[in-house]
Amino acid sequence: MSEPLVCPFNPEKSSKSSSPVPSSSHSPTATESSQTPLHSSSSHTDYDTHKCPIFTQEVDPLLIKNSLEDRIAYLTDFLNFGSRDAEIISKIAPAVNEAIPTMVDGMYAKLFEFDITKKVFMNRNQGFDGPLPHTLEELHLDSAQIVFRKVFMKAWARRVLTADYSNGKTWAYMDKVGVMHTGASPFKHQRTMGIAPLNVPYRDIALMLGWIQTVLHSAILSIPESVCPASEKIEAVAAINKVLWIQNDLFSRHYIGD
Numbered sequence: 001m002s003e004p005l006v007c008p009f010n011p012e013k014s015s016k017s018s019s020p021v022p023s024s025s026h027s028p029t030a031t032e033s034s035q036t037p038l039h040s041s042s043s044h045t046d047y048d049t050h051k052c053p054i055f056t057q058e059v060d061p062l063l064i065k066n067s068l069e070d071r072i073a074y075l076t077d078f079l080n081f082g083s084r085d086a087e088i089i090s091k092i093a094p095a096v097n098e099a100i101p102t103m104v105d106g107m108y109a110k111l112f113e114f115d116i117t118k119k120v121f122m123n124r125n126q127g128f129d130g131p132l133p134h135t136l137e138e139l140h141l142d143s144a145q146i147v148f149r150k151v152f153m154k155a156w157a158r159r160v161l162t163a164d165y166s167n168g169k170t171w172a173y174m175d176k177v178g179v180m181h182t183g184a185s186p187f188k189h190q191r192t193m194g195i196a197p198l199n200v201p202y203r204d205i206a207l208m209l210g211w212i213q214t215v216l217h218s219a220i221l222s223i224p225e226s227v228c229p230a231s232e233k234i235e236a237v238a239a240i241n242k243v244l245w246i247q248n249d250l251f252s253r254h255y256i257g258d
Contacts, residue, residue: 065258072171075246085239086165092220092236093161095227099219100157103212104150108141110211117204121145125198157212160243171250178251181205202255206248213244 057077064071076082111117121139124132130144140146156177163170183199220228220236228236252258 065253068171068175069168071249071253072168072246075249076242079242079245081165081239081242081246083166084235085242088232088235089161089165089239089243091232092223092228095223096161096216096219097158099215100154100161103157103215103219104153105141106215107153107208107211108146108150111204111208112139112141116201120198120200120204121149123199125149160240160247165243171246174247175250177247178254181251182254184254202252205251205255209244209248209251213241216240216244 059074060070064074111120115136118136118139121143122133122136125145125148128145128148130148132145133139133143159170159173163173165171181198181200217237217240220233220240223233
């Protein structure tokens with residue numbers, strides 16, 4: 001008779017010399033609907049890798065591809081993004097908000113270091129009707145279109161810090177930010193007026209989000225202890241990290257169609 005299948009996470013499967021791992025006293029909650037993504041239904045929140053998951057959730061790939069609501073439910077559940085994350089982001093927002101102008105200036109300076117990322121701004125962006133340079137050498141950080149773009153970038157960064165993450169409109173906004181960089185406009189008025197949207201390679205989008213993540217993490221960790229204790233700064237870094245990875249997914253889904 002063949003040996004019965006054994007869960008690979010079962011502590012009994014480990015070496016006999018290993019110390020037994022005590023079982024968690026955490027009681028799982030019932031799976032909640034996708035309309036309440038801020039309350040994770042995952043059974044993996046105790047991060048106990050020595051135990052089998054209590055249950056395996058079924059996820060329909062086609063559903064999360066086509067339904068933003070269900071996709072957000074899946075993303076927030078997988079990353080364990082919950083109300084505590086939203087709360088801690090809101091708490092550190094006033095202190096980190098001061099770093100946004102410097103962050104945005106630094107971001108565009110970084111984009112200007114490489115011709116492939118600088119070339120994007122040679123094309124007219126939606127909503128901008130000012131003068132454009134004729135050559136890449138004539139494009140500067142204080143050029144009219146760059147100043148125009150910085151306004152929108154600052155608005156996005158402030159929204160990350162102050163958004164109501166229990167409201168589906170927040171995720172819909174972040175999804176539109178993803179669409180508008182692919183060369184397709186998510187806004188009806190832009191299509192009606194014939195305004196061309198941005199067309200930025202996903203490669204550079206992902207790199208820029210990584211750069212932004214580092215800057216925001218540094219800003220959070222620089223908050224004085226009198227304003228935010230170390231334990232909460234660690235929570236805030238984790239929470240911002242989750243939001244940026246969700247934003248990253250809301251970019252990539254429109255590029256790779258997954």
